[in-house]
Amino acid sequence: MAYQAAQTVDTKTLRRVIAAASIGNFVEWFDFAAYGFLATILTREFFPSGDPTVGLLKTFAVFAVAFAFRPLGGLFFGVVGDRIGRKRTLAFTILMMAGATTLIGLLPTYASIGYWAPLLLTIIRCVQGFSAGGEYAGACAYVMEHAPRRRRAFFGSFVPVSTFSSFACAAIVAYALESSLSPAAMVDWGWRVPFLIAAPVGLIGVYLRVNLHETPAFKALEGKHEVAHAPLMETLHSQSGNILKLGAFVSVTALSFYTFTTYFATYMQVAGHLSRGTSLLVTVLALFFAAALCPLAGLFSDLVGRRATIATTCIFIIASVYPAFSLGGSGNLSQSLLGVALLAVGAVLSGVVTAPLLSEVFATKTRYTGSAITYNLAYTIFGGTAPLVATWLISETGTKLSPAYYLIAVSIFAMIGGLSLRETSKTALEEAGPASAGKSDRAAVERAIKRTI
Secondary structure (H helix, E strand, C coil): CHHHHHCCCCHHHHHHHHHHHHHHHHHHHHHHHHHHHCHHHHHHHHCCCCCHHHHHHHHHHHHHHHHHCHHHHHHHHHHHHHHHCHHHHHHHHHHHHHHHHHHHHCCCCHHHHCCHHHHHHHHHHHHHHHHHCCCHHHHHHHHHCCCCHHHHHHHHCHHHHHHHHHHHHHHHHHHHHHHHCCHHHHHHCHHHHHHHCHHHHHHHHHHHHHCCCCCHHHHHHHHCCCCCCCHHHHHHHHHHHHHHHHHHHHHHHHHHHHHHHHHHHHHHHHCCCCCHHHHHHHHHHHHHHHHHHHHHHHHHHHHHCHHHHHHHHHHHHHHHHHHHHHHHCCCCHHHHHHHHHHHHHHHHHHHHHHHHHHHHCCCHHHHHHHHHHHHHHHHHHHHCCHHHHHHHHHHHHCCCCHHHHHHHHHHHHHHHHHCCCCCCCCCCHHHCCCCCCCHHHHHHHHHHHHCCC
């Protein structure tokens, strides 16, 4: 009863919690977005090559390498977050992340220091990946452990809102620079501006997080002296099944998210021959559409439950991804807008339901560790490699629609894993844990699928 009482949070505090959680998430994804949107310029500045495709592959390879450090960061910060609390851990991750992003904006290019340039870029990206490993899962847990039980997806949806907004802002900055600067100025110093923006925004985020209280759930554990002494071992021992099942679903969250937000701008340029400025404009409009859609998706998930949302998400992606890529590669502005909007809906649905699932599936005692491992492994395998795999598939198969088939296959895999989880939308967080769907839950799984067809 003490925990339930503690979890009743006033609206003003909840708004501050959402703001503090979202701003760090904004900084994290703003950098990743800027890197993706400026990929063609970064290729010339850090990976000069006679073959543009080879250079682009190298640029996206560094993008993927950063993700290899996310699971390590997730392990480290997950354990720390379950031992010392959510608040202090999140304050450190945003400080580390903003500092690394700022350094990219100050980095000399290949023309100045030769091979040291791509090496230093890779190292800084790895630091970013390590710090980002503790950010998203921690931010979701921080919001979920304050939110009302029956509205967790709605309040949690504002974390994805900050994600899509950060990509929109990064695209706006890139588009504004592209439009206002000469090509020479853009190559000389313009590309640095988006990365340098991280410094002031990061300091604001640190201030907000330091001045907030710890979550009611974690304070309740401290009060009962039940804080985990070995969160990693406890997580692997009791919740490995849920890690695999939820991780299977998060795979489509990761792939659809990065296909939509990062790769598709490049795809419209390469396959559809749109200009960089036009593709960025299309992406900005779609990102604002996605941000506005998030709270509606949260309301939907709270209403129908997590499993029905999982089924809806996967079926929609399977049905829409092929026409989305066909439209995006048409070279026509209005058709490209429609194509990227279709991708946006799938990315929003998967991202919004993932936010509460990360907290609802795992027990409070090991929530940060379990959710960070699950989220970062899936994003490393399927998210960080998305632009690289998509570029490689087109190069190897000779068809610009090959990435669509890859996303369809992952969606099927995700639906199988996601629907093996028990329904958690109405469950109190203190009741979360290793239980999973058994024989008695099969009828609920079937009902979830039928409601989406």
